[in-house]
Amino acid sequence: MLSFEQKLAIADSFPELQRKPVSLGRVNYHYENSVYEKKTVVYHLHPNGNGFVYAGELDGYETDDKGFVNIRDFGEDELRAVIEQSIRSLSGDGGDDSAEGPSSDKEIWTNAKKQELTLTLDDEDGMWYVFAGLNMDAAFESYEEAKEYLEDEGFSRSRRG
The missing domain is CATH 3.10.330 (Vcp-like ATPase; Chain A, domain 2)
Structure with missing residues (x-):
């Protein structure tokens, strides 16, 4: 299992993601260019190593009811792959969503x-x-x-x- 610091370093390596600290030392990463209302790619990455990545639009992952897959036991390659796939899934077709979706929180x-x-x-x-x-x-x-x-x-x- 990767440490919290290793998972942070992997998520930080994606320049398109914005790091957002939340409570209890946890960290979220948002993809602000998402063409959907969903912007959170990495959710509640916790110092104990637990955390989630949005995989609601991806095949091959067991997700919760909000579309997140638990990444506690993911290795480096698997974590990089799911984050990359998540970002791609939120990129959509590259169309202009400014008229419909929010551009800020x-x-x-x-x-x-x-x-x-x-x-x-x-x-x-x-x-x-x-x-x-x-x-x-x-x-x-x-x-x-x-x-x-x-x-x-x-x-x-x-x-x-």
Whole structure:
């Protein structure tokens, strides 16, 4: 089994991934150029060596209900391969997704009355949260669900945070 430091070094070797520390010493790696709402490639890489890589679009991996494969016992070649395949799967066909998907983890939505709601992605749990000021208004498992809710409530995306 590779150590935490070895797994970090492998993930760090992919320049297209952005390292994001989360709680309890864990680390996530995001692929910001994903054409899908899913951006997390490496999830909760833990100092004990446990961690996950998104393989929801890949064949040949046993994944959990969110599409992640456990990489605890992966060797170097296997880990590099699954990360590379994950990035490729999130690259899609290279089409322009700027009109539909989020380009950041935070967006400001406004309605005709100039009221503002903030849509924020929580890196820890992968949920999208809608806030009215400091108060949470709603939570969603996907960007599309949150977008639909906000549009149904009469809001439109005004700017990206």
